Amino acid sequence: MIRIGILGYGNLGRGVEAAIKKNPDTELVAVYTRRDPSALKLATEGVAVKSAAELESGSEPIDVLIICGGSATDLPKMTPKYAALYNVIDSFDTHANIPVHFANVDAASKQAGKVGVISCGWDPGMFSLSRVYASAVLPDGRDYTFWGKGVSQGHSDAVRRIDGVLDCRQYTIPVPEALDKVRSGSDPELSTREKHTRECFVVAEEGADLARIENEIKTMPNYFADYDTTVHFISADEMKANHSGLPHGGSVIYSGTTSDGTKHVIEYSLKLDSNPEFTGSVLVACARAAVRLNAEGVSGAKTILDLPPACLSAKSPEELRAHLL
Amino acid sequence: MIRIGILGYGNLGRGVEAAIKKNPDTELVAVYTRRDPSALKLATEGVAVKSAAELESGSEPIDVLIICGGSATDLPKMTPKYAALYNVIDSFDTHANIPVHFANVDAASKQAGKVGVISCGWDPGMFSLSRVYASAVLPDGRDYTFWGKGVSQGHSDAVRRIDGVLDCRQYTIPVPEALDKVRSGSDPELSTREKHTRECFVVAEEGADLARIENEIKTMPNYFADYDTTVHFISADEMKANHSGLPHGGSVIYSGTTSDGTKHVIEYSLKLDSNPEFTGSVLVACARAAVRLNAEGVSGAKTILDLPPACLSAKSPEELRAHLL
Numbered sequence A, B: 001m002i003r004i005g006i007l008g009y010g011n012l013g014r015g016v017e018a019a020i021k022k023n024p025d026t027e028l029v030a031v032y033t034r035r036d037p038s039a040l041k042l043a044t045e046g047v048a049v050k051s052a053a054e055l056e057s058g059s060e061p062i063d064v065l066i067i068c069g070g071s072a073t074d075l076p077k078m079t080p081k082y083a084a085l086y087n088v089i090d091s092f093d094t095h096a097n098i099p100v101h102f103a104n105v106d107a108a109s110k111q112a113g114k115v116g117v118i119s120c121g122w123d124p125g126m127f128s129l130s131r132v133y134a135s136a137v138l139p140d141g142r143d144y145t146f147w148g149k150g151v152s153q154g155h156s157d158a159v160r161r162i163d164g165v166l167d168c169r170q171y172t173i174p175v176p177e178a179l180d181k182v183r184s185g186s187d188p189e190l191s192t193r194e195k196h197t198r199e200c201f202v203v204a205e206e207g208a209d210l211a212r213i214e215n216e217i218k219t220m221p222n223y224f225a226d227y228d229t230t231v232h233f234i235s236a237d238e239m240k241a242n243h244s245g246l247p248h249g250g251s252v253i254y255s256g257t258t259s260d261g262t263k264h265v266i267e268y269s270l271k272l273d274s275n276p277e278f279t280g281s282v283l284v285a286c287a288r289a290a291v292r293l294n295a296e297g298v299s300g301a302k303t304i305l306d307l308p309p310a311c312l313s314a315k316s317p318e319e320l321r322a323h324l325l
Helices: A011-021 A052-057 A074-083 A095-112 A126-137 A153-160 A176-183 A210-218 A236-242 A275-295 A317-324 B011-021 B052-057 B074-083 B095-112 B126-137 B153-160 B176-183 B210-218 B236-242 B275-295 B317-324
Strands: A002-007 A026-033 A048-051 A064-067 A115-117 A141-147 A165-174 A196-204 A228-233 A248-259 A262-272 A300-302 B002-007 B026-033 B048-051 B064-067 B115-117 B141-147 B165-174 B196-204 B228-233 B248-259 B262-272 B300-302
Touching: A002 A011, A002 A052, A002 A275, A011 A026, A011 A275, A011 B248, A026 A052, A026 A275, A048 A052, A064 A074, A064 A275, A074 A095, A095 A115, A095 A300, A095 B317, A115 A275, A126 A141, A126 A248, A126 A262, A126 B126, A126 B275, A126 B317, A141 A165, A141 A176, A153 A165, A153 A196, A165 A176, A165 A236, A176 A248, A196 A210, A196 A236, A210 A228, A248 B011, A248 B275, A262 A275, A262 B275, A275 B126, A275 B248, A275 B262, A317 B095, A317 B126, B002 B011, B002 B052, B002 B275, B011 B026, B011 B275, B026 B052, B026 B275, B048 B052, B064 B074, B064 B275, B074 B095, B095 B115, B095 B300, B115 B275, B126 B141, B126 B248, B126 B262, B141 B165, B141 B176, B153 B165, B153 B196, B165 B176, B165 B236, B176 B248, B196 B210, B196 B236, B210 B228, B262 B275
Parallel strands: A002 A026, A002 A064, A026 A048, A115 A300, A196 A228, B002 B026, B002 B064, B026 B048, B115 B300, B196 B228
Antiparallel strands: A141 A248, A165 A196, A248 A262, A262 B262, B141 B248, B165 B196, B248 B262
């Protein structure tokens, strides 16, 4: 039994909790929180809720800690801190800062003789695997990543910060013509605007200036200005009825050449009803790998690119060879 | 520079040769053949053609030998034989016999202190990776594998053995309705006939009884009897003009559940202009991994499921983390 602790009980923490129920070789031992533990009600009966402070002894009865925090401010501090005490897993997804985060976790994990797997999820994560395998097999080629259709929580949050906005759900949508071009193997050059559109469902305060809100969204730098964006104003009831899920997905498409005129197109795509439950499921598979590698004497920071695929599976190498190879 | 030897110069051997040209960290040192070496003309200038017998000294100047033989009779003998002397790679694809083949190669490789990677290609190979990753992340789910549209060399050969047949190209084609059902996540039960159809382009001897040939094809056990098969008789010129390539491909589709009513669909698909060139490209990436692992002191049989993904890539772990993760 792999004994797992979860740190942080937001959407992702609950996604990890759901995933543990689907993996009979794993057990949720405790959820750790920086809030008041007595205020937390878990979906799983009989699991302890503890203060995050308890982790600092380094003697909590867990084989691995899955850290469910935000990439902007939580994980850069939390992952190295707990990597010095436990095997840890995170879903750090600020691509540009991965090298620094990796170095910090590596130093802490190595000193502790533990394994820290960073940036697990689907991008970075499963999509990264697709990019690496495809480019390793077909070095003369290029990759395209499309996200959606799905809810971007970062973009939804950005709209919620606009004056007069009560709630927002932002969908990122790949442009079908761009997908078709890439799938044909024609290696098109595509601008940001040509790859994705954005669609916002917004609940505004009564009497708010809707034209101003729509304009503020569409001209917001980085988030929306480079995209064709559609804005729909809806009621709070409509939001609850039609937009309460967190679906997501996307595709990594790679086209490569092996000789004159000989093309190959590789596509990996995901259609996810729940982004946090799928991401949580990847975290649990990586937690299994971390515990196994650490038991073999491995230490230091890893990413999913360093983990032998068989290590992620509950099935034995013999079963995998006989039935899935 | 990774020094590679190729044993066997059929379609697959030539595919490996093409792949080596696309991988600047690899070098083709020699092609070994069981035929008369002087009868072989390579596509690459300046590469030695040698008798397979030369390999038996164990002192050929290669880091890894890629064995390009058939799974029925060649590889079960050849891979263990050469695994006792060199790092070796093969594309053994008789799924049912993989455990025995693995054990034979493992014994030979371990004794020699070498690495032998078996069953590399796309199925087994890249498709196996998709099945393993998907089931590791979503253990409550199931996979479906579809092949095609593409040329099945085994089925083409089977038709060629029929009396009165001069040539045949057999295409395996997934049934679109079956693909749609699986992609919807509805977990259908599908019979062999419901998943694929088969289409044969046949060049017959002049005056041959076409009705008899068509009937022999359609009723052939294992190969065609369980499928809806279409047979077209064409001229040798038409065969050459329209069916000289060896395209293939297919999809692994996995649907899994993380909580009540929460579904996820993962699809990995390949569209390959040349089956042997793509398979050869996978073999070369696995050869790189074998040489690296052996340099770290690893020995024994491996499959692609045991190889850390980063090991297959010519890029450094730092480059992969910075640009592809």
